[in-house]
Amino acid sequence: MYITSSRKPSAGTRTLCKHLASFFGFEYFNRGKMSMGEVLSLSHDNPLIIVGEYHGNPGSLAFYDREGFCALSIYITVLEAPSNYPKRSKSFPLIDGDNELVPLINDIVVPEDSISSNLLSLIISGNQLDFKEGENELFSLRMKSYKVFEVDEECC
Template sequence: MYITSSRKPSAGTRTLCKHLASFFGFEYFNRGKMSMGEVLSLSHGNPLLIVGEYHGNPGSLAFYDGEGFCTLSIYISVLEAPSNYPKKSNSFPLIIGDNELVLVIKDLIVPDDSTFSKVLSLTISGNQLDFKEGENELFSLRMKSYKVFEVDEECS
């Protein structure tokens, strides 16, 4: 999976992109002036996560499948700003929680034959996403709302 930002991202949005890329082991690239078509072609048919902004702060996470269709949109606010980058891992973080979103995110970002990290975890509980390394919380996002899209719907 690839991660990028909306056009002209703030420093906070770029930082969150880098933290998410490090946490999940994804590849981050600067979007610059690229159009959405160029961004999708640069992902080479792999899933894509675009971090959007709201009033100069990270405000949304839009997940696209390998064919360029938006599959999930989450409106967020940062509760605790990222402090340290998590250690890069060759395995995926454990994704746990009491929400249907857990299954949707697993389907989007975790290949079927993956191994899971013993250190990194993403806990989705209520309206909060907690990113942890062991017992240490790296950062938290508050989920304002989310929408799972059908194939023919436009991502908003």
């Protein structure tokens, strides 16, 4: 499972990528001049998150499924900047909340038959994504909008 950024990411975007990679247990790589085709081939049929920018700040999350299709795009603002890296866990974070995106993100990010962590959780409630380690909030993102894509649609 992989995470990367836009071609010329700001320091804030790179930091968010590293925090997301640590939180989900993904591998982070610098995109550089790679085309989307090269990025998707590098992910080797694994889920992929691409963090996009808007005016020099992290501005979107594009979730690609194991087949390389963009399944979800979320336009975001960082509410609380990441402070500490979460502890790496061999299990995946618990994804919970009252938003309709919970099962979709869970299907993309968490492999079938995997064990969820009691330590890390992503709570999606209303228009907010809260990344937590135990009871401590690591960082929060606000969803401005999102779009769920069909298999034949182009992502952002």
